[in-house]
Amino acid sequence: MAIQPAIRPAGSSHTLRFVGTLIAGATxxxxxxxxxxxxxxxxxxPLEIKFALADMTDxxxxxxxxxxxxxxxxxxxxxxxxxxxxxxxxxxxxxLPSQNPAGKTWMQNVRVRAQENSATSAAPLIAxxxxxxxxxxxxxxxxxxxxxxxxxxxxxPFAFTAAGVTAIGTAxxxxxxxPVVIEIEIVDAPTR
Numbered sequence: 001m002a003i004q005p006a007i008r009p010a011g012s013s014h015t016l017r018f019v020g021t022l023i024a025g026a027t028x029x030x031x032x033x034x035x036x037x038x039x040x041x042x043x044x045x046p047l048e049i050k051f052a053l054a055d056m057t058d059x060x061x062x063x064x065x066x067x068x069x070x071x072x073x074x075x076x077x078x079x080x081x082x083x084x085x086x087x088x089x090x091x092x093x094x095x096l097p098s099q100n101p102a103g104k105t106w107m108q109n110v111r112v113r114a115q116e117n118s119a120t121s122a123a124p125l126i127a128x129x130x131x132x133x134x135x136x137x138x139x140x141x142x143x144x145x146x147x148x149x150x151x152x153x154x155x156x157p158f159a160f161t162a163a164g165v166t167a168i169g170t171a172x173x174x175x176x177x178x179p180v181v182i183e184i185e186i187v188d189a190p191t192r
């Protein structure tokens with residue numbers, strides 16, 4: 001089952017928390033927080049998993065204020081660089097080869113915290129999570145989750161261990177999955 005945002009932490013207008021199990025899904029990824037299926041998943045090879053910043057179960061759920069960030073977080077008229085930023089559908093906080101933040105203001109200010117949520121760390125299912133190398137999208141017919149909803153989406157590269165690849169399985173034969181906890185924050189400039 002796809003991972004939807006948990007209830008937004010009390011008092012937070014900038015953070016969404018995802019708690020659930022990563023399972024195999026379709027390629028390209030069309031459901032929130034599923035692992036895109038590949039012909040032969042490879043251990044220790046990063047694979048981008050996308051998380052929409054709203055509950056994507058249906059149109060009414062996308063508007064649930066407890067499971068999405070306020071619209072003001074995505075205001076692009078912030079006083080930085082050349083505002084407003086170009087109306088692109090793909091951006092990054094800036095750890096790609098150019099090292100420069102790109103895209104809408106919110107895309108340049110994404111911070112991710114993520115970890116495996118297993119009972120023990122003796123046999124990890126995730127080799128690494130590249131929280132500094134995320135990509136940000138606007139969900140269109142060909143970007144994000146390809147749903148054409150306009151919802152902001154964050155893609156996080158996960159590299160699974162061999163045991164993790166087995167735990168995920170395939171879309172045709174899903175495994176038990178990999179439990180994770182992920183926080184996605186849109187950092188706001190401090191007020192003076």
